[in-house]
Amino acid sequence: MSRALPADLDCIVAVEQVTDYLEGALPLEARTEFEQHLVTCPGCLIYLRQVRAQVAASGKLGEAQPLAEDVTRKLLEMFHASRGG
Amino acid sequence: MSAAAPELQVLAQDSHLVEALRAGDERAFLGLVRNLHAAMIRFARGFLHSHATAEDVVQDTWAVVLEDIDRFEGRSTLRSWIFGILANLARTRATRDGRAIPLSALGPEQDEPAVDPAEFLSPTHPRWAGHWAKWPEPWPEEQLLSRETLAHVRDAIDRLPEGQRAVIQLRDVEGWSSQEVCESLGLSEINQRVLLHRARSRVRREIARHVERRNP
């Protein structure tokens, strides 16, 4: 096949850039190329959405838990002891 | 709104809190504990794997925090400082308990691709070398957020190498900024990003396997 065209971003490379892209760490040129790749690649667009969805799901694991009473008590004792009172 | 604004807000809130703690304000301390304790246990579990040991180490961390609060300089956020103490204590305890932790635990491992190369067309494909052989399938949202899938996500995170787990835990589970995570774990931005990338890739693979098994 003709190699007359400059190499476009392919998917193997694009998936390695997803984290940098989401972090805003891609320089402008690379970011433009990445976004252009998404226009021509529904596969990578789905992949990006999966990663976003995964991050959102992970956030659900970070729920606040109530403190056990004995833990609260112990920590309060520690606190007052350290503050000298 | 610049990216710095939320950080400045947190630091400003922190300085009020630190003052209150130094002044012996019990409610301030309880508030801080309620805010962070569960996340600290979750984080410690990444190094220790026993709830009881994790509780111990978290208690020890609070003790150190109270000892050293007068010396806290506010160059990082309070919680990243606290978690930094926690990480050190947890690692020390893990070593003491006989779980060897290589010094390079927080550094990048050898190259691991985000996606199995078999999922892409080979370099010899005449038109689409390096492209998806088959596009990934969108994940149905209700399925992704179901208890069963979340348990798989939790499990996948738990099985990550220590460095990757620490980063993804703080970034994606606890929602910290990358700056705080770098401060807390003593990582460079690039280092942190590599660990985050690998962690997310491994977890993604687990989710994909689970979701695809349900929807062949």
Added chain:
Amino acid sequence: MPWPLPSGSARADWVEGAPGDGKGVHACSVEDLPYWFDQELWEVELGGPVTRAGRQLVAPRGRLVGRIAAWPAAQDVFTHACIERTRQRVLEGLLEAGCTEDAERLAAQHDLDAQRDDAFAIAASGLAFAGYLFDAIRRRPYPGLCAYIAANAAAPRDGRRGHDEERATQVHWLTEHLGLTRDH
């Protein structure tokens, strides 16, 4: 981040981009449209100094002027035109390679799915460039991808020039069919 919409005769609010090099509002000029379009197409007015960054325009602020109503409906027509041009190129390539039978059979096919299957078979027999027709037909629900395939399909025979000509044809088609004017 959703952009504020214009309402009635009132202009939409400006959206400010983030300050800094390369940051700001990104839009594309008509010439680069085939590289960027998606399900919706909006006309945007850019404010402040506009710089070109590769295939994008960057400006400190922008606001929506109006939606290009004709676009969603025009996608199918657009992709069909891309497919037709790709088919012509494949036919020419087949004739040049002396595969008259294949060319004639393909030229006689009117059903898209049948063309697609024929193209696949021809490619499998060793004439890989015919695969571009298979790809273009298969991916016709995705205009951005279809356009990309059509542009790539022009390269085996005509190299960079062929690629750019196909892209220029696409821009011309869009300008005509969507009533777009060149930017000012």
